[in-house]
Amino acid sequence: MYIQVDERKRTDVLSTTYYQDNSDNLDDRLEQFVQSPVFDKKYSFDGELGALYTPQRTILRLWAPTALSVEVIVYESLYRKEKKRHTMGKGGRGTHELIMIGDYAGTAYKYAITFPDGKVVETVDPYSYATTANGERSVIMDAVNTNPKRWGARLEPIASPVDAIIYELHIRDFTISPTSGIANKGKFLGVVEQGTLSADGDKTGLDYLKELGVTHVQFLPMADFSTVNELKPLEQYNWGYDPQNFNVPEGSYATNPYQPEVRILEMKEMIQGLHDAGIRVIMDVVYNHVYLPKLHALEKTVPGYYFRRNEDGTLCNGTGVGNDTASERFMMRKYIIDSITYWAKNFHLDGFRFDLMGIHDIETMNEIRIALDEIDPSIIMLGEGWNLNTNLPPSEKAVQQNADRMPGVAHFNDALREAIKGSDFDSGNDTGFVTGKPFMEGWVATNLQGGAYYPANRGNYKEPAQMVQYVEAHDNLTLYDKLKISMPW
Structure with a gap:
């Protein structure tokens, strides 16, 4: 298994210069900006987010336009200690992405997000589809393993x-x-x-x-x-x-x-x-x-x-x-x-x-x-x-x-x-x-x-x-x- 970071050039992310030039009341300025229609127009992303799993590879993709950088924390097992951190590459329209080659089903992970004021926040994936007990860590899941026997098609539509x-x-x-x-x-x-x-x-x-x-x-x-x-x-x-x-x-x-x-x-x-x-x-x-x-x-x-x-x-x-x-x-x-x-x-x-x-x-x-x-x-x-x-x-x-x-x-x-x-x-x-x-x-x-x-x-x-x-x-x-x-x- 190996990790591949997507390093596509990103021209639409908020620049370091922006943060340096607007350091006064940075939290207030950023909060006002992210709530504006301009922010939505510039950074809205219409693709898939979360852990995109196949047995051959998993793509982790997070939308975090105001982050300077994001790391993926991978754990030794569901409830054991941290194993390694991987820096995510910067994708388009405020996304961060990491491609993990190999079968990562059952792997627990979180994100460590660094913001312009130096603050680092750890969080589960907002697009988690599986977690450990009490939702404390996200888990990459193979959906096929969660289907009951005889799990087939939907019921026929109701008349009215x-x-x-x-x-x-x-x-x-x-x-x-x-x-x-x-x-x-x-x-x-x-x-x-x-x-x-x-x-x-x-x-x-x-x-x-x-x-x-x-x-x-x-x-x-x-x-x-x-x-x-x-x-x-x-x-x-x-x-x-x-x-x-x-x-x-x-x-x-x-x-x-x-x-x-x-x-x-x-x-x-x-x-x-x-x-x-x-x-x-x-x-x-x-x-x-x-x-x-x-x-x-x-x-x-x-x-x-x-x-x-x-x-x-x-x-x-x-x-x-x-x-x-x-x-x-x-x-x-x-x-x-x-x-x-x-x-x-x-x-x-x-x-x-x-x-x-x-x-x-x-x-x-x-x-x-x-x-x-x-x-x-x-x-x-x-x-x-x-x-x-x-x-x-x-x-x-x-x-x-x-x-x-x-x-x-x-x-x-x-x-x-x-x-x-x-x-x-x-x-x-x-x-x-x-x-x-x-x-x-x-x-x-x-x-x-x-x-x-x-x-x-x-x-x-x-x-x-x-x-x-x-x-x-x-x-x-x-x-x-x-x-x-x-x-x-």
Whole structure:
């Protein structure tokens, strides 16, 4: 094996002279520059990124236009010490590249990025598709080794999304009960165990889902998240809305989080088991924010670029968790599209639920729709089209009021939810149609017409497939608790 550095001449990278001439307030100047349209125009890159593996060679390619240099740290094994560092060559439009000749499947690596102020940052690959436990190192993976037996083509396309009956579940909660009768409690594999019963003799696992008669299962986030120790998964609890590695399955749901390929294989086996039962899979994706920006690979590789800012330079917080991603920037949009298509192609997913979709821009959602149509036009796109306080013009937000400009993208219809049972806010005391609130019949009927004659200030729907009708989801009160609080008798 040997290493080949790509030393193509690079004329479009920020020069050392630029850094020397602008050393005062360098961080502020660079941050303003990377957020400008000029930066996107000059450095946006539309090629493949990450570890591009074949048995003959692996190309590592990173987009880091503001870096002076980048080294690849290669480790002796998945969990042993550093073995060697290799300087990456400078490619076009802000990329850095290293070609490694030979079979590097299973090799752990990270990047060491040197910035103009002399600061050196170590990070995983933002385009990691496999990692060690807790996402601490990227791993080069041969995807063929992660496919289950009988892993074949996608399911046949569904006739219409309006026929979808969606059941939402959390992988851990679905099977974790001591009385679930499931062997692989809290794991991907536990979801599709068959012939299992509760202590009361009720069906559990896959048999329960089949008994429900649903067409789709929508899983709360299954991609790698930050706040559960994958090696001690029962010590913490989280739904998964704190993204870490967007393209890697969550290790706490695997039977062996130490081995990178196991979580990938077992997630695919879960999807295959559901497909064999005629049940399709929707993945809840959380591209609108990260857990801690300063510790995330996106911010480490190109500081200041991937997150949206207010006019005063502070991070936007429309998500309510301290940061909003900037989907309107070319490379953030590309990142989301690349990630979605990776999951759709490699895991045969049938739909995506976009958390806080109103943080994203319309063009990004439409580009995702186009990319998914090339894979399977029946893949469902649905999301929370709430109008959130982020630094994006209202006309560009992917919200209900702009639904007419996002064909093929559905929105949760919170108006029907509140009409039926009342608002969950203000302690949940508000009532709705089913709890005796007067004069609600007309509003309920309007919400059941699939967008026809609907007030545009609530949602500008053009077809029934753009409305997700529901009365309960994982957020806010359960239907039972809501009714118990608000019932007037």
